[in-house]
Amino acid sequence: MLLRDVLLLDSSMESALACDLAISGSVIDSILPPRSAEGPADFDGKGAVAVLPGFVNAHAHAAMTLLRGLGEEAPLMEWLRERIWPVEARLTPEQVFWGTRLALLEMVSSGVTCFADMYFFMDQVAEASLQAGVRCALSRGLVGADEGKIQEGVDLIRRYHNLSGLISVQLGPHAIYTVPPEAFREICRTAKDSGVGIHTHWLETEWEAEYIRQQLKKDPVDLLAEVGLHEVPFAILAHGVWFPEDRVRDLAKTRLSVVHNPNSNLKLGSGIAPLPSFLEANVRVALGTDGAASNNRLDVWDEMRTCSLLHKGIRRDPSIVRALEVLRMATVDGARALGFENVGLLKPGWQADLVLVDLQKPHYVGTTPENLCASLVYSGSSADVAGTIVAGEWLYREGVHLKLEEETILRKAAACRKELLQE
Numbered sequence: 001m002l003l004r005d006v007l008l009l010d011s012s013m014e015s016a017l018a019c020d021l022a023i024s025g026s027v028i029d030s031i032l033p034p035r036s037a038e039g040p041a042d043f044d045g046k047g048a049v050a051v052l053p054g055f056v057n058a059h060a061h062a063a064m065t066l067l068r069g070l071g072e073e074a075p076l077m078e079w080l081r082e083r084i085w086p087v088e089a090r091l092t093p094e095q096v097f098w099g100t101r102l103a104l105l106e107m108v109s110s111g112v113t114c115f116a117d118m119y120f121f122m123d124q125v126a127e128a129s130l131q132a133g134v135r136c137a138l139s140r141g142l143v144g145a146d147e148g149k150i151q152e153g154v155d156l157i158r159r160y161h162n163l164s165g166l167i168s169v170q171l172g173p174h175a176i177y178t179v180p181p182e183a184f185r186e187i188c189r190t191a192k193d194s195g196v197g198i199h200t201h202w203l204e205t206e207w208e209a210e211y212i213r214q215q216l217k218k219d220p221v222d223l224l225a226e227v228g229l230h231e232v233p234f235a236i237l238a239h240g241v242w243f244p245e246d247r248v249r250d251l252a253k254t255r256l257s258v259v260h261n262p263n264s265n266l267k268l269g270s271g272i273a274p275l276p277s278f279l280e281a282n283v284r285v286a287l288g289t290d291g292a293a294s295n296n297r298l299d300v301w302d303e304m305r306t307c308s309l310l311h312k313g314i315r316r317d318p319s320i321v322r323a324l325e326v327l328r329m330a331t332v333d334g335a336r337a338l339g340f341e342n343v344g345l346l347k348p349g350w351q352a353d354l355v356l357v358d359l360q361k362p363h364y365v366g367t368t369p370e371n372l373c374a375s376l377v378y379s380g381s382s383a384d385v386a387g388t389i390v391a392g393e394w395l396y397r398e399g400v401h402l403k404l405e406e407e408t409i410l411r412k413a414a415a416c417r418k419e420l421l422q423e
């Protein structure tokens with residue numbers, strides 16, 4: 001496959017590069033001077049289309065699209081206990097399948113090529129992602145100390161881990177306030193023995209930080225080691241909002257990554273994570289949307305813009321959380337956080353997971369190769385996505401989904417929601 005005359009940009013480049021991009025199978029083959037490649041092109045950007053690594057949504061609960069709008073404006077613990085959990089207890093495998101496909105429609109059209117999902121009925125999530133051709137890190141959300149559920153997580157590893165190169169599986173203890181420390185430790189031991197990572201929520205709310213200190217009588221940072229999170233191959237810590245500033249350095253040079261979910265944290269009134277401190281300490285940070293019931297979008301562009309602006313305002317410093325750092329969080333560092341190798345940069349031999357962005361829009365007049373990154377982060381939006389490619393395969397092109405039947409999904413998902421909420 002050949003993409004002719006496009007502007008290439010990844011987070012290792014200070015300036016975009018005009019080029020022809022050749023893809024062979026699932027990987028980037030070569031990067032050539034613009035209009036120099038021989039043979040017919042699959043796509044001609046005419047110098048006005050940017051090609052970036054696809055976005056990684058590193059923390060999601062995709063099928064929560066069916067719960068979007070539920071318990072609006074309630075704080076997290078009330079929102080979970082009174083509005084979300086009772087409905088989730090009624091979810092069926094079929095509903096999770098269609099809810100996930102609904103999420104995939106939204107993610108693929110906004111340039112997401114890879115996502116981390118923690119939910120239930122993960123076989124349905126795996127099948128939905130495979131059919132859509134989207135790269136995915138799956139974990140069965142584990143609550144309580146139920147051995148049977150841990151076994152479900154282990155079965156998921158056996159069935160789907162590394163399947164077709166698109167899927168990886170983690171074990172997913174929901175959080176330290178829903179999984180007792182001893183069970184959490186057991187899950188980490190199982191992950192270590194199985195050679196897989198962990199995906200969990202950590203320090204999302206002040207209530208959780210207090211729960212750890214008062215009820216568990218532990219320090220929330222020391223507890224990471226006590227439950228075994230430093231011993232697993234890697235761990236995805238969603239949120240980290242209440243991570244103490246003076247302990248941020250403890251996360252540097254570890255196999256732990258924090259997923260920053262600024263819009264979900266703002267909407268639930270949970271607080272604002274110390275992102276500048278994480279970045280200063282070289283802690284790996286990825287970006288996530290969280291579920292559609294707490295965001296309510298599944299749009300990584302929106303997370304990029306929010307996080308880039310939010311922290312500048314709080315610190316009163318426009319030089320922090322730079323556009324290039326934000327792009328790194330949304331792409332290669334997201335892929336690394338999820339344990340995917342050779343994903344997230346535009347280099348020969350790396351996976352051809354790409355998002356194409358149409359620069360023929362009013363808000364891109366004046367955009368140059370030198371300012372393209374800032375232009376995308378501060379001016380761009382998911383409405384500019386002209387194409388999405390995963391592992392060398394087109395999933396979305398000029399407004400049309402090629403692997404998802406949009407009309408059927410909208411109809412089925414609406415019916416599932418109606419049934420679920422008894423609306």
Ligand code: NI
Nearest residue numbers: 201238290291
């Ligand atoms: Ni979450």
